[in-house]
Amino acid sequence: MSEYKRPTSEIEFEQNFTQKKPLMNATEAHFESSKCLFCYDAPCITACPTGIDIPLFIKQINSGNMTGSAKTIYESNWLGNACGTICPTGELCEGACVFNHQDLPPIQIGRLQNFATSDAIKKDKILFTPGSSNGRKVAVIGSGGAGIACACELRTMGYEVDIYEAKSKPSGLTLHGIAAYKITNQEVEEEINFLEKQMGLNFICNHPIERKTQLEQLETEYDAIFLGVGIGATAQIGLPGEDKINVVGAVEFIEELRMKHHQLAVPNRVVVIGGGNTAMDAASQSARMGAESVVLAYRRSKEDMGAYGFEYKLAISAGVESVFNAQPIEIVGNGKATGVQFIRTQEVNGRLENIQGSEFIVDAEMVIKATGQAKQKHFLELIDGLELDKRKKIVVNDQSFQCTNPKYFAGGDAVNGGAEVVNAAYEGKMAAQGIEKWLNENE
Amino acid sequence: MPNLNIDFAGIKSPNPFWLASAPPTNSGYQIMKAFDAGWGGAVWKTLGVPVINVSSRYGSVNYGGARMAGFSNIELITDRPLADNLREMEEVKKYFPDHAVIASLMVETKEEWIQIIKDVENAGADGIELNFGCPHGMCERGMGSAVGQEPAVLQTIVEWVMEVANIPVITKLTPNISHIVDPGLAAARGGTNAISLINTIKSIVGIDLDTYAPYPVVDGKGTNGGYCGPAVKPIALEMVKELTQHPEIKNIPVSGIGGIETWRDAVEFILLGAESVQVCTAVMHYGFGIVREMKAGLEQFMIDKGYETIYDFKGKALPNVTDWKHLNLKHKVVASIDNDKCIGCDLCYIACDDGAHQAIRIPEGNGNRIPEIIDENCVGCNLCSLVCPVEECITMEQRDDGTQHVSWDEKTKANAIPTTFDDDRAGGKGHFVPTVEDALKHRK
Numbered sequence A: 001m002s003e004y005k006r007p008t009s010e011i012e013f014e015q016n017f018t019q020k021k022p023l024m025n026a027t028e029a030h031f032e033s034s035k036c037l038f039c040y041d042a043p044c045i046t047a048c049p050t051g052i053d054i055p056l057f058i059k060q061i062n063s064g065n066m067t068g069s070a071k072t073i074y075e076s077n078w079l080g081n082a083c084g085t086i087c088p089t090g091e092l093c094e095g096a097c098v099f100n101h102q103d104l105p106p107i108q109i110g111r112l113q114n115f116a117t118s119d120a121i122k123k124d125k126i127l128f129t130p131g132s133s134n135g136r137k138v139a140v141i142g143s144g145g146a147g148i149a150c151a152c153e154l155r156t157m158g159y160e161v162d163i164y165e166a167k168s169k170p171s172g173l174t175l176h177g178i179a180a181y182k183i184t185n186q187e188v189e190e191e192i193n194f195l196e197k198q199m200g201l202n203f204i205c206n207h208p209i210e211r212k213t214q215l216e217q218l219e220t221e222y223d224a225i226f227l228g229v230g231i232g233a234t235a236q237i238g239l240p241g242e243d244k245i246n247v248v249g250a251v252e253f254i255e256e257l258r259m260k261h262h263q264l265a266v267p268n269r270v271v272v273i274g275g276g277n278t279a280m281d282a283a284s285q286s287a288r289m290g291a292e293s294v295v296l297a298y299r300r301s302k303e304d305m306g307a308y309g310f311e312y313k314l315a316i317s318a319g320v321e322s323v324f325n326a327q328p329i330e331i332v333g334n335g336k337a338t339g340v341q342f343i344r345t346q347e348v349n350g351r352l353e354n355i356q357g358s359e360f361i362v363d364a365e366m367v368i369k370a371t372g373q374a375k376q377k378h379f380l381e382l383i384d385g386l387e388l389d390k391r392k393k394i395v396v397n398d399q400s401f402q403c404t405n406p407k408y409f410a411g412g413d414a415v416n417g418g419a420e421v422v423n424a425a426y427e428g429k430m431a432a433q434g435i436e437k438w439l440n441e442n443e
Numbered sequence B: 001m002p003n004l005n006i007d008f009a010g011i012k013s014p015n016p017f018w019l020a021s022a023p024p025t026n027s028g029y030q031i032m033k034a035f036d037a038g039w040g041g042a043v044w045k046t047l048g049v050p051v052i053n054v055s056s057r058y059g060s061v062n063y064g065g066a067r068m069a070g071f072s073n074i075e076l077i078t079d080r081p082l083a084d085n086l087r088e089m090e091e092v093k094k095y096f097p098d099h100a101v102i103a104s105l106m107v108e109t110k111e112e113w114i115q116i117i118k119d120v121e122n123a124g125a126d127g128i129e130l131n132f133g134c135p136h137g138m139c140e141r142g143m144g145s146a147v148g149q150e151p152a153v154l155q156t157i158v159e160w161v162m163e164v165a166n167i168p169v170i171t172k173l174t175p176n177i178s179h180i181v182d183p184g185l186a187a188a189r190g191g192t193n194a195i196s197l198i199n200t201i202k203s204i205v206g207i208d209l210d211t212y213a214p215y216p217v218v219d220g221k222g223t224n225g226g227y228c229g230p231a232v233k234p235i236a237l238e239m240v241k242e243l244t245q246h247p248e249i250k251n252i253p254v255s256g257i258g259g260i261e262t263w264r265d266a267v268e269f270i271l272l273g274a275e276s277v278q279v280c281t282a283v284m285h286y287g288f289g290i291v292r293e294m295k296a297g298l299e300q301f302m303i304d305k306g307y308e309t310i311y312d313f314k315g316k317a318l319p320n321v322t323d324w325k326h327l328n329l330k331h332k333v334v335a336s337i338d339n340d341k342c343i344g345c346d347l348c349y350i351a352c353d354d355g356a357h358q359a360i361r362i363p364e365g366n367g368n369r370i371p372e373i374i375d376e377n378c379v380g381c382n383l384c385s386l387v388c389p390v391e392e393c394i395t396m397e398q399r400d401d402g403t404q405h406v407s408w409d410e411k412t413k414a415n416a417i418p419t420t421f422d423d424d425r426a427g428g429k430g431h432f433v434p435t436v437e438d439a440l441k442h443r444k
């Protein structure tokens, strides 16, 4: 039996997807903030990809300067509110908290961050204003964390910025890809509205940039172009039977779930293929949607999984079963998948080998492929002189985030191959500064 | 952006945050680091006669999870050669011409005062602070608080100094005295340009239960120290107000010192009339970087309130600090508990029942621990709301309609001072008196 009842209403959906890091109340925030030691050259700051002055914002919560606290956070990270709940904090800031060395629980940095920024968002505090116009224009392609951070940063410097987004809503995977128990749609949208209001962000949604002519037009109209296009849809894995109708990509599955909530029908038997964080999220969420059996299958051993330990544990605690050393060889069924055929694997001298004769089938009414996203190769190849590395990542200068075609700058998943929103926020901001520097030098 | 600049008795500073004369201002190295971190000024560790320091030197009061809620030291004035200090002072001014460098001084004879003032002026100091404060060591040699506690002596020395000084002079006062106005007036009459207070409070922070010696222990013995840190702020705030409200002193700029750690503390001092604030313990605990919280908070406060300069709100709380006899006896507040927030610790109940006015009960038989206010007994003392660990759970609600005002002073003038205990509120007429049985009901 599954642990979760199938949600039939928004309320039941919310119960199954209770937030892992709920908003703190004032007492909790006061108590938690009073524990921070205000370490010198604090390790948490170094561990945060955006380098937020964490002891400062925590002390500001404690001394009642909530506005200042939110400002401290947003000065480093334009997605401060979302990051507070979706960052893998145990691997980042909280993992570096010195309390860990005394077996004390680390300060709950993420939730405090979310508390301070939520207060500013709720009260509609004006923390920043756009810089006075400098007459320059930048086109941002993609409105994920990278694009938004780049746009906000550029706005503070007085740039006119147009953000072209293929989807109907801004936010990229923060809205469409993050597990629903980490952040609500409302929270994501409130932060974007908050930024939009004070920074004057011009989102042009339902507007994919897909053709060379479009790019050429952008090149003539704008002083620089920022690519924050992410890594796109789930890739084909070349498995026989992959095209059956109930075989879906994890990113697409999660997007549908984030948009439809309880109205998404998830069948009783689900198999998830993959061993990364996306696989964990897809499995966890299938279980929370009331699937009776969710099997997570990974072709290597447990130790080889790319997923964070805490994400795996979360999936298991939601009732997900795992099968390791299982290589999918075919999706079986007649038009519709009824199962996945696997073959056992083992490592021999560091190489993964199939064990002949060990085939087995796991029944499935839906198969979720969490085996990686396709990258935006086709689109990126339309840009002249834009170099991609072997793994199809955009090659950039690591300080300025400028591409090999100097008019282009890039950041986020498209550059790092798929990391966290906090990395995208950092890279987008750095790219904005890179653009400013480059344009100043070439004036 | 608000403007944090101050012109303190002629000493210009980019912001009101100064380091107090103490270990953080021992050297040019530290002061340059501090200015770089955002401090506006620094009062150099006191220069004077040669001394020898002991080891160890500091003790602290830890309260619950908080370390150094109170802090004590038995360190003397600088033990570094005067020439080194002067050379470094000159160097600091070279790198930071717009920051305030103030030389704290403590010597004995008139000749010594004249000489050392000349020395620090030559080194480029922007001002002088006279240390009449240290309550340990130096006072045993007739300096520090030994001077601060003798208004006549203090005035004489201020007069000597004023005769020769060409830069602004701040007189730093000791709190180890019954009436802070006395040395304050002496400083004013001696012609001081400004006053700073408080220096540390004579104290013993604790006793080692194995060696029977007070902290900090020096080879089995100890002595009284000078107490500072967050715990002393209330005393400092009151003393600052005594001076800033005094008709003969109120026009003299005051630098507030004592327990300042956050922007809030600084704003409080300024609201009571201080123009700059000096910080020591917070820096000894957290380093110079702590100033970033103070500066950002002060700026945000000024933005939120619409103030452009420090002078827009300096002293703004002073009209509201009055004598008890002017307080409105008709004002009435009563505690109110938010049942949804209550976590059932019942600290408010026991605090009120044992420690105050028996105005809270725990209703029996309803299966929870949520206490109830007995309205008729509540005198509005605040105690329950102070002990409550939940933010905004117990609030004090106003019960008078705000139209009536009677003070003790007005009663006195109207010849209406009560001769019986007939006030209608709890505490007077009709006060609830529990029975002997109530008091002894838990007796075994």
Ligand SMILES: Cc1cc2nc3c(=O)[nH]c(=O)nc-3n(C[C@H](O)[C@H](O)[C@H](O)COP(=O)(O)OP(=O)(O)OC[C@H]3O[C@@H](n4cnc5c(N)ncnc54)[C@H](O)[C@@H]3O)c2cc1C
Binding pocket: A086, A087, A088, A141, A142, A143, A144, A145, A146, A147, A164, A165, A166, A167, A170, A171, A172, A173, A174, A177, A178, A179, A182, A207, A208, A209, A210, A228, A229, A230, A231, A232, A250, A251, A254, A277, A278, A281, A379, A411, A412, A413, A414, A418, A419, A420, A421, A422, A424
């Ligand atoms: C399943 C899953 C779970 C995740 N969980 C977490 C998590 O818990 N915490 C965390 O921090 N990170 C998580 N991540 C990673 C995180 O979502 C990404 O690192 C981050 O969103 C990258 O931001 P980005 O701006 O680079 O790209 P994206 O968020 O992918 O945004 C790219 C945007 O560009 C648009 N776009 C693409 N091409 C075009 C075009 N040609 N024209 C116009 N618009 C275009 C897209 O529609 C999209 O809106 C997760 C990712 C996945 C897939």
Ligand code: SF4
Binding pocket: A047, A048, A049, A050, A051, A052, A054, A077, A080, A083, A084, A085, A087, A089, A092, A093, A094, A109, A110, A113, A422
């Ligand atoms: S942005 Fe993420 S990593 Fe950085 S402090 Fe906030 S929660 Fe931690």
